Amino acid sequence: MGSGKTMAKPTNRPSVRHPSHNHPLRVFKSKEEDEIICSGCERDLIGQAFKCTKSECDYFLHKSCFDLPGEIHHKSHLNHPLTLLHSPPNGLSTYTCHACGEYGSAFTYHCSECKYHVHVGCAFVPENVEREDHEHPLTLLYNTPCKGRKDGVMFICDVCEVDMSENLWVYYCKECDYGTHVHSCATYEDDEPKKGEEEGESSSSSALRIKSLMEAEKEMREMAIIHQLQLDALDAAGSYVGSWEPKRKYYW
Numbered sequence: 001m002g003s004g005k006t007m008a009k010p011t012n013r014p015s016v017r018h019p020s021h022n023h024p025l026r027v028f029k030s031k032e033e034d035e036i037i038c039s040g041c042e043r044d045l046i047g048q049a050f051k052c053t054k055s056e057c058d059y060f061l062h063k064s065c066f067d068l069p070g071e072i073h074h075k076s077h078l079n080h081p082l083t084l085l086h087s088p089p090n091g092l093s094t095y096t097c098h099a100c101g102e103y104g105s106a107f108t109y110h111c112s113e114c115k116y117h118v119h120v121g122c123a124f125v126p127e128n129v130e131r132e133d134h135e136h137p138l139t140l141l142y143n144t145p146c147k148g149r150k151d152g153v154m155f156i157c158d159v160c161e162v163d164m165s166e167n168l169w170v171y172y173c174k175e176c177d178y179g180t181h182v183h184s185c186a187t188y189e190d191d192e193p194k195k196g197e198e199e200g201e202s203s204s205s206s207a208l209r210i211k212s213l214m215e216a217e218k219e220m221r222e223m224a225i226i227h228q229l230q231l232d233a234l235d236a237a238g239s240y241v242g243s244w245e246p247k248r249k250y251y252w
Helices: 205-235
Strands: 025-030 047-052 060-062 071-074 077-085 108-111 116-119 138-141 170-173 178-181
Antiparallel strands (some): 047 060, 071 077, 077 108
């Protein structure tokens, strides 16, 4: 005879479909310690999200990436609308974002006529940001203030001191001629331990991510410099002599 206990029925979690993925997705809440990357914007995923129902499939989407509009009209590209693509066009594995200059391999807002790409994360950055170490708000520009100059002067990010291509977006204060990259250098976090935090503990995960991005960018620059020096040495048959001079900072 049975014990009289009834087996609990498994909970049927509702699933949804998204055109970017072949399998159904279910609601999922990610924590910081999960260290998950969104399959749409390729950034850290924390909070409400969607996860593939297949256990062997590591496909995740921010709720905001799940809800992205299929077409937008953006101030950076006034002549044509930008269409949401879930992967790089023409069978390519990557694309270069015209906003931040970094590679992407997932979602992009794209103009096929102009071959123009913008990360979905770049497409919705605010038009104004504030930094604790600067007295004025910074305004988003869709190219650096050096664009069109004939003398070869390049704009330099005031945070990481890296030369910026004239077509990259920049957060800028005209009054102080102060500007930063649109992502990794745009916000400011105090690295000092806050009250109640132990010594050495980061003040925020954002600060750690910014620091990591800047260190990775620095390493890539150093590798590029070494590679160029090697090429120059070959061209000069071993007689390369460096004559580097610091580039000027652009002033308005």
